[in-house]
Amino acid sequence: MRLPQLISNSIIAFAVWLVLWSLAGRASESAPNGTTNSQASAATLVVCPRCAIKRLSDALREASAGAKIILQSGIYNEGEMTIEKPVAIEGQDWPVLDGAGKNQVLTVKADNVRLKGLVIRNSGKSYIADLAGIRVEGARNCVIEGNRLTDNFFGIYLASSANCAIRGNEIRGNAVSEVFSGNGIHLWNSNRITVERNHVTGHRDGLYFEFLHDSNILGNVSENNVRYGLHTMYSANNHYSQNILRANHAGVVLMYSRKLKVVANRFEDNWGPACYGALLKDLDESELERNLFFHNSVALYADDANRNRVANNRFYNNGFALRIMANANGNVFSGNLFEANSFDVTTNWSSGSTSSFDGNYWDDYRGYDLNRDGIGDVPFWPVRLFGLLLEEYPQAIVLLRSPFAELLDAAEQAIPVLTPHNFADQKPLIARPPWSKSQTSKSALAQ
Amino acid sequence: MRQIATLARYSALELARSWWTACYCLFFMVLAFAFFAFGEEPAQAVVSVLNVVLLVVPFVSIVMGVLSFYTAREFAELLLAQPVGRLTVFFGQYMGTAASLALAFAIGLGIPFVWYGWNAREQSGTLVALLFGGILLTFIFVALAFALAVRTENRLKALGAAIFLWLFFALVYDGLILAVIVAFSSFPLEKVLLGLIILNPLDLARILILLRLDVAALMGYTGALFRQFFGSPLGIVAASACLTVWMALAVAVGASTYVRRDF
Numbered sequence: 001m002r003l004p005q006l007i008s009n010s011i012i013a014f015a016v017w018l019v020l021w022s023l024a025g026r027a028s029e030s031a032p033n034g035t036t037n038s039q040a041s042a043a044t045l046v047v048c049p050r051c052a053i054k055r056l057s058d059a060l061r062e063a064s065a066g067a068k069i070i071l072q073s074g075i076y077n078e079g080e081m082t083i084e085k086p087v088a089i090e091g092q093d094w095p096v097l098d099g100a101g102k103n104q105v106l107t108v109k110a111d112n113v114r115l116k117g118l119v120i121r122n123s124g125k126s127y128i129a130d131l132a133g134i135r136v137e138g139a140r141n142c143v144i145e146g147n148r149l150t151d152n153f154f155g156i157y158l159a160s161s162a163n164c165a166i167r168g169n170e171i172r173g174n175a176v177s178e179v180f181s182g183n184g185i186h187l188w189n190s191n192r193i194t195v196e197r198n199h200v201t202g203h204r205d206g207l208y209f210e211f212l213h214d215s216n217i218l219g220n221v222s223e224n225n226v227r228y229g230l231h232t233m234y235s236a237n238n239h240y241s242q243n244i245l246r247a248n249h250a251g252v253v254l255m256y257s258r259k260l261k262v263v264a265n266r267f268e269d270n271w272g273p274a275c276y277g278a279l280l281k282d283l284d285e286s287e288l289e290r291n292l293f294f295h296n297s298v299a300l301y302a303d304d305a306n307r308n309r310v311a312n313n314r315f316y317n318n319g320f321a322l323r324i325m326a327n328a329n330g331n332v333f334s335g336n337l338f339e340a341n342s343f344d345v346t347t348n349w350s351s352g353s354t355s356s357f358d359g360n361y362w363d364d365y366r367g368y369d370l371n372r373d374g375i376g377d378v379p380f381w382p383v384r385l386f387g388l389l390l391e392e393y394p395q396a397i398v399l400l401r402s403p404f405a406e407l408l409d410a411a412e413q414a415i416p417v418l419t420p421h422n423f424a425d426q427k428p429l430i431a432r433p434p435w436s437k438s439q440t441s442k443s444a445l446a447q
Numbered sequence: 448m449r450q451i452a453t454l455a456r457y458s459a460l461e462l463a464r465s466w467w468t469a470c471y472c473l474f475f476m477v478l479a480f481a482f483f484a485f486g487e488e489p490a491q492a493v494v495s496v497l498n499v500v501l502l503v504v505p506f507v508s509i510v511m512g513v514l515s516f517y518t519a520r521e522f523a524e525l526l527l528a529q530p531v532g533r534l535t536v537f538f539g540q541y542m543g544t545a546a547s548l549a550l551a552f553a554i555g556l557g558i559p560f561v562w563y564g565w566n567a568r569e570q571s572g573t574l575v576a577l578l579f580g581g582i583l584l585t586f587i588f589v590a591l592a593f594a595l596a597v598r599t600e601n602r603l604k605a606l607g608a609a610i611f612l613w614l615f616f617a618l619v620y621d622g623l624i625l626a627v628i629v630a631f632s633s634f635p636l637e638k639v640l641l642g643l644i645i646l647n648p649l650d651l652a653r654i655l656i657l658l659r660l661d662v663a664a665l666m667g668y669t670g671a672l673f674r675q676f677f678g679s680p681l682g683i684v685a686a687s688a689c690l691t692v693w694m695a696l697a698v699a700v701g702a703s704t705y706v707r708r709d710f
Contacts (some may be wrong), residue, residue, distance in 0.1 A: 273667045297664050317488070319665040340491070342665060393628050397666045398640050398673075401494060402653060403502055404621035 048072035056081060056089070056097070063087050071095040071118065082107040091117030094148065099123040099133070105152070108136040114143040123152035130182060132157035133171075136164065144169065154182035155203060158190050165194040173202035175226045183208035184225065187215070195220060205231040206248065213237055221246070228253045229270075232260065240265060250276040251296065260286040268294040277318065280305035280328075287311070293318055299341070302328040302355075311335050314436060320346055320387075324355055324423075331355040337436050338382070339363045346387035347420060357382065357425040361432050369430045380428040383419040385412035450531060454539020459547040462515055468551045471507055475500075475555030483563040489570045490661050492563075496556070497577060497656050501649055502617060504581050505588045508548055509609045512592025515544045517602045537593075537705045541698065545589040549582045556581065573659045580652040583690050587648050588613075590697035597704040620647045637672050644673075645689045655686065 045067060047059045057078050059069045065085045073093035080103040083089075087110075096119040099105040105120050113136075120133040133152035136142050142164040148171075149155045155171040158164060166185060175181030184200030187193055189211040197219045200206035206222030209215070212235040221244045222229035229245030230252040232238065241263040245251035251267035253276070254260060260283065267277035277296035278288070283305040291313045293299035299318040300310070307330040314337045315321035321341040324331070326348040333355065338344045344362060347353060359375070367376035386405040389396045399405045412419055462468050478499055482492040519540055526536050560574045591612060596605045624643050628636060644650045657663055658677060663670050676682040 271661070272664050273671060275664070319662070340488075342662060389625070393632050394667065395628050395632070395636050395640060395669055396625060397669055398628075398644060398650075398654065399621050399625060400662065400666060401498060401657060402621050402650070403498070404618050404625070406498070407618060 044068045044070060046070045046072065049074040060085075060087070080104045080107065083110055083113050085110050086112035088114035089116070089118065090114075091119070091147075094119045096121060099131075099152070101125070104129075104131045104133075104135055106134045108134065108139050108142060111140045112142070113139060114145070115147060116143070116145045117147065119148045119150070121150045121152065123154070125153045125180065125182075127180070130154050130157060130186070132182070132186070135159070136161050140164070143167070148172075152182070154186050155184040155200065157183075157186045158188065158193065160189045161187075161193070162191045163193075164190070165196070166198060167194070167196045169198045171198060171200045171203070173200075173204075173225075175203050178204055178227050181226060183231075184222070187212050191215070194218070201225065205229075206245075207231065209233070209235055209238070211235060215239070218242055220244075223247050225249075229267075231255075232257055235260070239263070244268070245270070245277075247271075249274075250279050252277075253279045253281070254283045254286070255279075255281040257282075258284040258286065262286065262288045262291060264290045266292045266294070267296055267299065268292070270296040271319075272297060276301050279303075280308070283308060288313060292316070293321070298323050302331060304328060306330050308332075309334075312433075312435065313337070315339070315341055315344075317341065319343065323347070323391075324353055326353045329354045332358065333360060334358040335433060336360045337432060343384060343387045343390075345382040345423060346391050347383060347423060348391050353420070354422065356422060359427045359429060360425050361429040361436075362425065365428045365430075367428065367430075374430050376428040376430055379424040379426045381413070381416045381419050381424050383423045384409045385418055388419060450535045451539045451542065454526075454536060455543035455546065458515070458519060458540050458543030459550075460543075461519065462511075462544055462547040463551075467511065468547060471511075471548070472551035472555040474503075475552060476558055479556050479559035480562075483559055489563065490573075493570060493573055493577065493656075494660060494662065497653065500556075500577065500581050500584075501653055504552060504584045505616060505649060506610075506613050508545075508585045508588035509592045509595075509613050510606065511548060512544055512589040513596045513602075513605050513609045516540070516593055516596035517605075533706050534702055537702050541589065541593050541701070544593075545586045548589060549585040552581050552585055553578055573656060576656055576659060580656060583694075584648060584652060587690065587694045587697065590694050590701065594697045594701035594704070597701050597708065616647055616649050621650065624650075637669055640669070641673065641676060645685060648690055648693050651686060651689060 043064060045053060045059045045063055047053045047056055047069060053059045055078055056071060056076050060081060060083060063069060068088045068090065071089055071091045073095050075096045075098055077098045077100055083106065094117065097105050099122045101122045102124045105123050115134065123133050124131045132154035133149040133156065134144060135157040138160045140162045142161065144156055145167045147169045149169060150172045151174050155173065156166055156169065171184045173181065173184060181204040183205045184203035184207060185195060185198060186208045191213045193212065193215040195207065195217045200222045201224045203225050205228045206225045207220065207230040210233045215238045217238060217240045219242045223246040225248045228250045229248040230243065232254045233256055235257045236259045239261045243265045245265065245267050247269040251270045270277050275297040277293045277299040280302045281304060284307055286308045288308065288310045289312055293313060293315045295317050297319045299315050299321045301323045303325045304327045306328065310331060310333045312335040317340045320343045321338050322345045324345065324347045338360060340363065344364065362380050362382060365376060365380045367378040367380065369376055385408045479496055482495045523536055523540065527533065556578060560578065564571050564574050592609055595608050599605050644654050654673060655677060658674050663674065677686060
């Protein structure tokens with residue numbers, strides 16, 4: 001084939017592809033997700049300050065079920081708007097829906113609603129009502145994707161909803177106090193919700209879930225919130241993975257829940273008096289695996305949390321790595337790395353806890369391994385006497401880093417009599433497990 | 448005054464020529480370089496150095512103070528036969544000994560601090576506090592050493608007493624604090640503890656430096672109260688007054704005994 005021929009052929013091929021692509025695009029536009037069963041005409045309404053339809057509320061009134069509303073750039077200050085039919089609202093060049101600090105902004109009461117590319121700001125604040133930027137009530141199959149929510153009381157609020165996706169939203173609050181502030185993403189009494197790649201900051205709890213079941217919380221970043229990064233109450237069977245919970249009062253707080261999976265998250269810089277990386281209260285039969293706890297005052301706190309599995313996590317540079325109360329029973333800690341923590345494990349005095357340790361790596365371990373199988377020949381007692389004293393007499397903290405405290409610990413390490421006997425790792429690892437090698441460098445932590 | 452300075456210079460030189468002072472200086476240099484080079488975080492290196500400083504500086508100061516007093520004994524007797532006041536001789540010796548030890552400490556720790564502190568400027572305030580605290584501790588414990596050494600002819604007895612005194616400040620006192628905490632655990636003890644901490648120069652130095660560091664967050668409510676107190680003008684006055692009083696008291700006891708002593 002000669003060169004001119006080749007060029008002309010490829011131009012024709014490109015033109016054909018272009019036509020097909022634009023046809024396909026139109027086809028997909030006319031049938032938005034989840035509206036297949038509605039008999040609606042595939043109308044698209046365009047709203048902008050200079051269009052025929054100038055107000056979003058007019059478009060919502062006119063639109064038939066399954067319609068698509070394209071909201072072009074502009075500021076829409078229209079009071080509270082309620083969506084009562086399945087429509088998709090798509091913003092172009094970030095149109096602004098402003099609550100003017102008085103009311104809720106968008107309320108969704110219909111199934112199959114899709115919100116994308118909107119800026120929603122200044123919802124009202126109230127001590128009585130939970131005003132939100134976007135509130136979804138009793139709806140199914142909603143998709144809230146790629147929006148920017150700024151300075152709202154609550155950001156996205158789902159009540160009694162199911163099968164929704166909240167994806168890639170940027171949620172920025174201006175919370176100052178815990179008492180008068182709302183949560184970034186608030187899910188109440190909902191099932192099968194996907195919360196993915198959102199960024200939440202400046203709210204009370206970044207992510208707050210109550211009575212949430214069978215949901216997937218993936219790849220979110222929740223930081224600098226005035227209370228918790230992620231808060232879960234009365235929930236079960238949720239999966240939390242690859243989230244980053246940074247510089248909150250507590251990273252993740254899991255309460256009165258069961259069967260949660262918490263995998264490969266990062267809890268970091270939750271630092272200050274009474275700050276926690278993960279706080280478990282009445283959490284049962286859950287799994288915490290491959291998480292990184294870095295620079296938290298207390299990395300993991302377990303109070304009345306039972307039969308959980310804590311495996312292959314890395315606890316690095318925390319004040320207290322584990323605080324396990326006597327009422328936390330049957331938890332198994334295995335394959336974790338404990339490095340450069342001020343205290344590895346503390347517990348109440350004469351703890352009767354039946355939690356156990358098995359095959360962890362402790363940087364304070366001074367044992368030996370004669371048969372070279374990688375497992376230390378003498379057990380490791382991770383509870384230091386001074387740590388034990390602290391749980392009983394918190395004021396003894398004035399002796400932190402004093403030679404006297406070090407002497408107490410040395411004596412107890414030599415002849416353990418006071419530290420709880422079941423809190424011993426019978427098979428401490430001699431070297432770091434291979435999986436941790438990739439992330440030992442400081443630069444890996446700084447990511 | 449000039450005589451004091453001359454004498455101080457003489458005894459400082461005497462000590463500076465000693466092999467032990469050089470070792471002392473080198474010890475801190477190696478130690479600080481090692482902690483900064485092998486530790487991952489400058490703040491952790493500071494805490495580790497702090498631990499060693501709080502143990503070693505008082506010990507070396509009190510032991511070297513006693514030893515140098517006895518070493519210079521004959522020379523002091525010779526001097527006292529001259530028209531020189533007893534107080535002058537005492538202060539000259541004290542200043543010389545304390546200053547040379549403080550200088551050795553400051554050089555030993557100062558060089559690695561400058562070297563690494565350049566990269567960790569957010570810690571520079573803490574490094575200065577640590578240097579300053581170590582120097583103050585040197586002056587206090589050399590004063591205590593002289594106060595002990597003046598009272599007895601027996602070098603071993605004085606040395607024993609010095610080591611006991613060091614043990615008391617470094618370990619026993621904290622044990623007593625713990626006993627108080629355990630015995631009165633149902634009472635709000637923060638203010639009592641504050642008083643007890645201020646009374647022991649070693650505890651005071653430790654707390655002042657810990658409060659500047661990250662680990663202060665572990666100290667919870669007690670730490671917050673301490674931070675508030677030591678940040679207030681009253682706290683600063685109380686802390687420096689306490690350190691000064693220890694030094695002044697020890698020097699006064701030593702000097703008054705020296706003046707009345709029969710050589």
